[in-house]
Amino acid sequence: MAAKLLIVEDEQALSELLRYNFESEGFHVRIAMSGDEAEVMVAEETPDIMVLDWMLPTVSGIELCRRLRNDPETRNIPIVLLTARGEEADRIRGLETGADDYVVKPFSVPELMARVKAVLRRAAPERVADVLRSADIELDRAAHKVTRGQREVHLGPTEYRLLEFLMESTGRVLSRTQLLDGVWGRDAFVDERTVDVHIGRLRKALVERNESDPIRTVRGAGYVFGERQGN
Ligand code: CA
Numbered sequence: 279m280a281a282k283l284l285i286v287e288d289e290q291a292l293s294e295l296l297r298y299n300f301e302s303e304g305f306h307v308r309i310a311m312s313g314d315e316a317e318v319m320v321a322e323e324t325p326d327i328m329v330l331d332w333m334l335p336t337v338s339g340i341e342l343c344r345r346l347r348n349d350p351e352t353r354n355i356p357i358v359l360l361t362a363r364g365e366e367a368d369r370i371r372g373l374e375t376g377a378d379d380y381v382v383k384p385f386s387v388p389e390l391m392a393r394v395k396a397v398l399r400r401a402a403p404e405r406v407a408d409v410l411r412s413a414d415i416e417l418d419r420a421a422h423k424v425t426r427g428q429r430e431v432h433l434g435p436t437e438y439r440l441l442e443f444l445m446e447s448t449g450r451v452l453s454r455t456q457l458l459d460g461v462w463g464r465d466a467f468v469d470e471r472t473v474d475v476h477i478g479r480l481r482k483a484l485v486e487r488n489e490s491d492p493i494r495t496v497r498g499a500g501y502v503f504g505e506r507q508g509n
């Protein structure tokens with residue numbers, strides 16, 4: 279699990295409890311304390327999923343949900359709504375606004391965790407899969423192990439994260455900027471040549487003798503992972 283989760287909740291004790299539990303499950307967690315702050319954070323980096331409280335200062339969870347659904351950039355972000363209101367009409371309103379699911383407060387953390395994972399599994403199965411596969415290459419997240427055919431591929435931590443990120447987007451061209459954001463994080467002080475260096479190391483580890491290179495360089499665009507057709 280390497281999913282980016284944005285929690286929007288103004289009760290600090292609850293948001294910290296959720297942060298602790300979701301980080302323990304391998305999520306990358308960010309917290310916004312208000313609807314305004316959440317909008318800024320979504321614009322900075324699109325989360326894979328959001329847990330959004332209904333009752334927030336300034337912009338309510340419902341209003342934020344509506345805004346996100348009206349913007350093509352954010353329309354498809356899966357949202358699990360937290361609500362203290364048990365009224366059936368309110369629940370229906372929440373779902374009509376575009377939330378993918380909702381959990382009524384007070385809830386148990388395992389219940390919310392299960393809902394979030396279920397929504398994520400539907401929306402982005404590659405984010406929750408324990409094993410990513412592409413042709414003869416397998417990345418086992420649970421065992422933190424990479425194999426190609428029968429042999430184990432030994433990778434440093436950066437090459438591992440790079441491969442994981444590439445395999446999550448198999449067949450899609452990723453720019454160096456996207457790779458920097460996804461693997462190193464937006465705040466990291468590394469330049470785009472760093473990406474090339476680590477791609478080189480990853481290739482060296484993955485490709486032996488006459489094996490095909492699963493990483494293709496797309497001139498002027500970036501890199502794409504996946505077996506070439508005909509190989
Ligand atoms: Ca609240």
